[in-house]
Amino acid sequence: MNRPIGVFDSGIGGLTVLKELVTRLPFEDFIYYADSKNAPYGPKSVAEIIELSEKIVRFLISEDCKLIVIACNTATAAAVNVIRKNFDIPVVGLEPAVKPACLNTKTGNIGVLATEGTFRGNHFKTTSEKYKDYVTIHLQVAKGLVESAELGIFDGYEAEALVSQYVEPLLSNNIDQLVLGCTHYPYFYDIIKKTVGSSVDVIDSAGPVARRTKDVLMTGRIFRTENNCRKISVYSSGDQNVIKKVVDKLFNLDENNQLVELKFI
Ligand code: DGL
16 A cells, blocks of 8 residues: 555654664655654643644644554553544554563563653553563653753763763662663663663664554555655654754665655644
8 A cells, every 4th residue: 555654753752763664664655743842742741642642643644644653652651542542543652662671681670761651651551560570660761861862962971961860770770671761762872872881781662663563564454565766754843953964864865765855844
């Protein structure tokens, strides 16, 4: 089916998921919406996040999308059930990769970095409950990292100080798995990896979401098997310079005959 896949996030974070989707689904067209004007979603109320998410879903449907990927843990936690109920379109949500971390831990301690909105959600609570007899899950809200990423600041003294402020307490709890439960955090992967060292695995949800999306496309028979010049459209409600910089870095425009275009609304 030659219709695009719609992907959205509160801002540029979901581009880390889009990158994985683009790699794993080489014939699909994509429309990405970064709601940077309204980021961060983390501290907002459930009602506000539902309202913003529904507005974006309406926009993506008006652009003829065949499936929606919510590339945002916070928006999934608040709005995925309502969106599934109110819109007649397949929806793939995203949640912190707690399951693989629990299955891989040897120390019995894992750390999760996410927003308050994600920790508040039922998905997170239900998944964590399943492992609570065997694994201690240490939670940490990483306030400030989303804001830093939205300003295009991914390294330097302040970013390093934020990372160490949030990661050191988790390390003191003997974690050997660190879950990046927000799609903005992979931008800080190098700093995070340097802080945790080689004995801690740092994992995010981009791979599992891309695999799940492929599965939904195939079982729903809406998977695309050829495309000579695929199109990736990136819309943003926020700062043009930051998203341009990130898109240029993540997507090689000449690669695979791929056309990447940026639009601001
Ligand atoms: N990228 C986000 C997530 O995965 C949203 C963070 C925010 O806007 O607070 O949760």
